[in-house]
Amino acid sequence: MPANKTDAIDVRSAVKRYGDFTALKRISLTIRDNEFFTLLGPSGCGKTTLLRMIAGFEDVTEGEILLFGDGIASLPPHQRPVNTVFQNYALFPHMTILDNVAFGLEMRGKSKAAARERAAEMLELVQLSQFAARKPSQLSGGQQQRVALARALAPQPKVLLLDEPLSALDLKLRKQMQLELKHLQRETGITFIFVTHDQEEALTMSDRIAVMSAGELQQLGTPTEIYERPRNMFVADFIGETNLLEVSVDQVMNGRATCHLGGGHALTCNSVDGIGAGAKVHMSVRPERLFMSDVPVEAESLKGRVAENIFVGTDISTLVDLAEGPQFIVRTSNSDRGNKRIFEPGSEIFVNMELGAGRLLMD
Ligand code: ATP
Numbered sequence: 001m002p003a004n005k006t007d008a009i010d011v012r013s014a015v016k017r018y019g020d021f022t023a024l025k026r027i028s029l030t031i032r033d034n035e036f037f038t039l040l041g042p043s044g045c046g047k048t049t050l051l052r053m054i055a056g057f058e059d060v061t062e063g064e065i066l067l068f069g070d071g072i073a074s075l076p077p078h079q080r081p082v083n084t085v086f087q088n089y090a091l092f093p094h095m096t097i098l099d100n101v102a103f104g105l106e107m108r109g110k111s112k113a114a115a116r117e118r119a120a121e122m123l124e125l126v127q128l129s130q131f132a133a134r135k136p137s138q139l140s141g142g143q144q145q146r147v148a149l150a151r152a153l154a155p156q157p158k159v160l161l162l163d164e165p166l167s168a169l170d171l172k173l174r175k176q177m178q179l180e181l182k183h184l185q186r187e188t189g190i191t192f193i194f195v196t197h198d199q200e201e202a203l204t205m206s207d208r209i210a211v212m213s214a215g216e217l218q219q220l221g222t223p224t225e226i227y228e229r230p231r232n233m234f235v236a237d238f239i240g241e242t243n244l245l246e247v248s249v250d251q252v253m254n255g256r257a258t259c260h261l262g263g264g265h266a267l268t269c270n271s272v273d274g275i276g277a278g279a280k281v282h283m284s285v286r287p288e289r290l291f292m293s294d295v296p297v298e299a300e301s302l303k304g305r306v307a308e309n310i311f312v313g314t315d316i317s318t319l320v321d322l323a324e325g326p327q328f329i330v331r332t333s334n335s336d337r338g339n340k341r342i343f344e345p346g347s348e349i350f351v352n353m354e355l356g357a358g359r360l361l362m363d
């Protein structure tokens with residue numbers, strides 16, 4: 001394939017082995033210029049390894065990584081137009097905030113005056129100008145993280161790598177920093193590659209997400225695609241909450257599949273490529289795409305009994321033991337309470353899927 005100069009990063013069949021252990025199993029993906037791109041997956045799936053290979057801290061065992069169309073294998077980390085923000089900030093404790101940001105620029109050959117001028121601009125960008133003369137220990141965790149960001153952005157990298165940069169912050173600050181990071185990415189136009197194991201964080205911030213598990217790419221797509229059209233069991237289960245039913249597929253036509261449960265109850269859902277008649281697979285349906293009724297709405301309505309209602313502020317999660325299947329979660333948003341009914345625990349009810357809510361999944 002010819003190299004595409006407009007893609008920031010092109011990972012081509014990259015493999016990473018540590019001795020006998022394969023941390024990355026032939027990963028291919030492209031990251032566009034100006035994109036907020038997230039590598040998402042559970043601990044140990046290889047996110048950091050991939051990031052370190054892009055940064056140049058790890059070599060690529062097989063395959064290659066292109067940066068704006070050029071191979072980078074022979075470029076040492078400091079010659080790549082890439083910079084990294086680490087989880088632990090790694091600020092110099094004895095230097096002022098301004099000097100922390102200016103230091104790397106001086107190391108790259110800028111004069112002291114030019115480095116300080118640029119550092120001051122960067123502190124303005126992250127809204128820390130008034131703290132320029134302080135030492136890191138005199139700042140909060142969130143402010144320190146912003147200094148680390150300013151420092152990483154100062155040399156104007158084309159790509160910024162962020163390895164779980166918010167994980168040391170408490171929830172409220174973390175949410176605020178998520179918005180700030182997104183804003184900063186838009187403002188600077190720099191490609192951000194963000195590593196996290198937090199699916200909610202990934203959905204909130206990213207233009208596109210690569211979902212990884214055990215060294216493999218499971219799915220790549222926009223947050224909406226990943227959430228609404230998960231490809232397989234792993235993605236459906238890892239992203240958000242979902243309900244799973246084991247089904248046998250009877251017929252697939254025009255993107256729809258007719259299926260039945262073990263006891264014969266028929267269901268219709270969206271099909272996916274690669275799953276045909278005769279397959280025994282799982283169907284996934286998100287809790288907010290279900291609603292309850294006291295009488296069946298249609299032949300496909302699933303009979304069940306309410307086990308519990310859990311109030312979580314913006315909505316109510318109802319646990320329903322299905323007569324023919326596992327326990328389901330039905331989520332009713334407070335804003336939907338006019339149209340959708342909530343039933344007391346013990347009520348015999350029916351669970352109904354919104355049109356097009358069910359999806360077949362690859363294993
Ligand atoms: P976390 O979220 O916990 O940081 P991760 O998805 O970033 O996880 P990696 O740090 O990329 O995971 O590690 C992927 C796998 O490679 C892990 O099983 C890890 O133990 C292994 N690994 C990483 N570095 C080395 C190394 N230097 N030598 C041997 N194995 C390693």
